[in-house]
Amino acid sequence: MAIIVLDKDTAEQIAAGEVIENPASVVKELVENSLDAGASSILISIEEGGKKFISVTDNGRGLPQSDLSLAFTRFATSKLTSFEDLDRLNSLGFRGEALPSIAAVSRVTMTSRVENNLAGTFISLAGSKITDNGETGAPFGTMVEVKDLFYNTPGRLKFLRSANYETSRISNLLTETALANPAVAFELKSSGRLLFRSPGDGNLLHAINALYGDDTAESMIPVDKVDKQTGCKVQGYTSAPHMTRSSRKWITTVINGRLIKNDTLVNALERAYGDYLPSKRHPLAVLLLSLPPETLDVNVHPAKTEIRFQQPEHSKNLVFKAVKLALQTSTGAASWPASFKETSTANNLSPRLQDKKQEELFSAPAFNFEKYTDSNRIPEKEQFFIETALRNSNYESASGGECRLIGQYLNSYLVAQKGEDLILIDQHAAHERIIYNRLLEEKAESRTEHGSQLIIPLTLKLPAVWQNKIERVLPLLKILGFEIDSLGEDSYAVRAVPFMLRDNADSENIFDMLEKISNLDPDSEDEQLTLTRDIVYKTIACHRSVKARQKLSHSEMEHLLREWENNSRALYCPHGRPTTILFKRDRLEKSFHRGGDSS
Secondary structure, three states: OOOOOOOHHHHHHHHHHHHOOOHHHHHHHHHHHHHHOOOOEEEEEEEHHHOOEEEEEEOOOOOOHHHHHHHOOOOOOOOOOOHHHHHHOOOOOOOOOHHHHHHHOOEEEEEEEOOOOOOEEEEEEEOOEEEEEEEEOOOOEEEEEEEOOOOOOHHHHOOOOOHHHHHHHHHHHHHHHHHHOOOOEEEEEEOOEEEEEOOOOOOHHHHHHHHHOHHHHHOEEEEEEEOOOOOOEEEEEEEOOOOEEOOHHHEEEEEOOEEEOOHHHHHHHHHHHHHHOOOOOEEOEEEEEEOOHHHEEOOOOOOOOOOEEOOHHHHHHHHHHHHHHHHHHOHHHHHOOHHHHHHHHHHOOOHHHHHHHHHHHHOOOOOOOOOOOOOOOOOOOOOOOOOOOOOHHHHHHOOOOOOEEEEEEOOOEEEEEEOOEEEEEEHHHHHHHHHHHHHHHHOOOOOOOOEEEEEEEEEEEOOHHHHHHHHHHHHHHHHOOOEEEEEEOOEEEEEEEEHHHHHHOOHHHHHHHHHHHHOOOOOOHHHHHHHHHHHHHHHHHHHHOOOOOOOOOHHHHHHHHHHHHOOOOOOEOOOOOEOEEEEOHHHHHHHOOOOOOOO
16 A cells, blocks of 8 residues: 555644543643643533533633634644753643544543733634634633543544443543642533542642541641652651551642653552551552652653653652651541451560461461351452462362362461362362352342441541442442431441451441442442442452461361352352362472372
């Protein structure tokens, strides 16, 4: 095929794909323009998750009439004049691609008024072509309205997710943006309904309180450290070790006002917690770093969320030291929950005392398999085993007969023999699968499950951005045995839970479950119920199953082994982790340099 030069419209739509991937991309670019314009108040309104309508209104400096059309010209920017300016960037935008990219795939109207002008001006475009412009009445600042995103690129429109999912993307983005800019008041509305509002008073802790709730704000520890040699500094807040989440989504990192994603900094943050951070849990944090612009490369990707450091070790060490110092000197340590303080104290014991403590823990009353109780739970520090899992074919090829129990290894794994093969079974993962399958078998799809009333209701404070989804899913949770009532604003009372979760009902478990439910993107009400039921059953199975490092009696091990043997899909837990490793006889004998006769 001969080489041709693409026409202007096609080239612009292809280029727009690098910057505008979804409605949240549009909101990000427009909000960054507002911040660069010095806005102290930004109002965002959306409809149908931003697919139908997005409006961003600010009280920034505005644009004069002569600049309106130029703003939609590709590579036109007021942020830099030469390549060398990239080394001294203090603005969020600089590439001159955002507005032209948005205009290439939507219908856009920008209205702006600068100080000292009696009237504002507007310009409208569709598919990059100007359709109207002129004067209009307008307040100081700028308003950009984006309608019918991807109307002229249906191939990209079909890849957008549901309105609820796109709304969540926008909400999460603006939550982090508000945390990165506590001196700016943000307001997000969806179809006229207020989703959240930040105070914009310059106090980061107030912003955390508005977006994440009182409980979270009260558990935050201030971080503040300056590197005297380089002048680099890190400020912000990180959570006390008892306040954790099941994912890293709650960690916000900001460099020179720019939201960035960087695993190195997040790893440094978590490493600073040491043994204080529970297994598979993550802190909440908002870290604001100030670094010399010339030591950074922000021109890595059009989305501008990636960044390169000239000296990454310096930034990593600064975060590590700052967070570690904050945790060590926090005056809030005295108010941390007793369960955390006990765990923390145990971690500081001498090796001999630790051994004694371990003996006490492992000699605790054995787990009662029959009743599925959780009263003897030991703090989890599960050792993840080899990823090589037992495959169905291997298990089925083992010599006949049932498994013969040999014993328990590290109070975490059952050791068994089947024919001539040796089997290791993760007791927690196997028990999870057993309970999960039993729940699936016993609960009919149409059946409403009875909840167990809590003597003292649990109070939850949920992030504002979840509330729209949670309100819609409350009737489904009632079908599954939960009774959760709104107390107004961001507070909810949990009055009843499914019967099998009653002994493990605490705020952290239910919060994690609701977070997973809020991230669902179902296509129908039936699918929403099915997916919600699955999350609830997995939560029950996880918290009702025997734990790692929990000593079992011989009869309990036998019972668990028989249940595992007779269970379908027993080779994997409900979360997809393997339950079993199988060692073939010939593999073992080869390791011992034996022949096949075992002589």
